[in-house]
Amino acid sequence: MSSTDDVHKHLGILRRRDKKIAAAIKAAGLPGSRKLRPGFATLIRIIVDQQVSVAAGASIWAKLLAATGGEVTPSRLLNLAESGLRSCGFSGQKARYALGAAEAAAAGDLDFDALETMPDEDVRAKLIALKGVGPWTVDIYLMFGMGRPDVWPVGDLVIQHSARALLGLRTRPSPERLTKLGENWRPYRSSAALLLWHYWHHVSEKAKAAKK
Numbered sequence: 001m002s003s004t005d006d007v008h009k010h011l012g013i014l015r016r017r018d019k020k021i022a023a024a025i026k027a028a029g030l031p032g033s034r035k036l037r038p039g040f041a042t043l044i045r046i047i048v049d050q051q052v053s054v055a056a057g058a059s060i061w062a063k064l065l066a067a068t069g070g071e072v073t074p075s076r077l078l079n080l081a082e083s084g085l086r087s088c089g090f091s092g093q094k095a096r097y098a099l100g101a102a103e104a105a106a107a108g109d110l111d112f113d114a115l116e117t118m119p120d121e122d123v124r125a126k127l128i129a130l131k132g133v134g135p136w137t138v139d140i141y142l143m144f145g146m147g148r149p150d151v152w153p154v155g156d157l158v159i160q161h162s163a164r165a166l167l168g169l170r171t172r173p174s175p176e177r178l179t180k181l182g183e184n185w186r187p188y189r190s191s192a193a194l195l196l197w198h199y200w201h202h203v204s205e206k207a208k209a210a211k212k
Helices: 004-017 019-028 040-049 054-067 074-087 092-107 120-128 135-145 157-167 175-185 189-211
Strands: none
Touching: 004 019, 004 189, 019 157, 019 189, 040 054, 040 092, 040 135, 054 074, 074 092, 120 135, 135 189, 157 175, 157 189, 175 189
């Protein structure tokens, strides 16, 4: 899932298999890949984006880039320390999470080159061992930082809301139910997730337009 062409190829397969996927594509069009460069900076960016709005995450990240001279590395993060990260907009908790990841990377305990050769579940186990890195953060890193094709972020609220709308469910599905619902989209669940994010944006914009 390293390119938009890959995403479109995967969704082309899924749309022939599932009428709901075909309906989402017809309504919202095809999404792009959102591929990011693998490594430390991308993991920190995902930690920044935990439980904040897109605008808030972008603002914090811009301040962090300015504070680190445009390159987010373990050593530069450690030099900022908690006070420097908080001045960029990090909460105290997130600052400690980011510094913990920086310490692990600086010590060689977190080797991003080694992660590239590991299967998904081994990457998951390695990253979740870091304080403040949970299933959602790992899913997003696997999808966007590593381009893994069959990641299904069932804890993501937008995915849950989009699945409810697309599948005509009465309520937002739990992670457990969403896991079952996504089985038909293997081995391309990352592309299905991209489509659901894209579809929810379409649904939300359409709802806003209807209120005007």
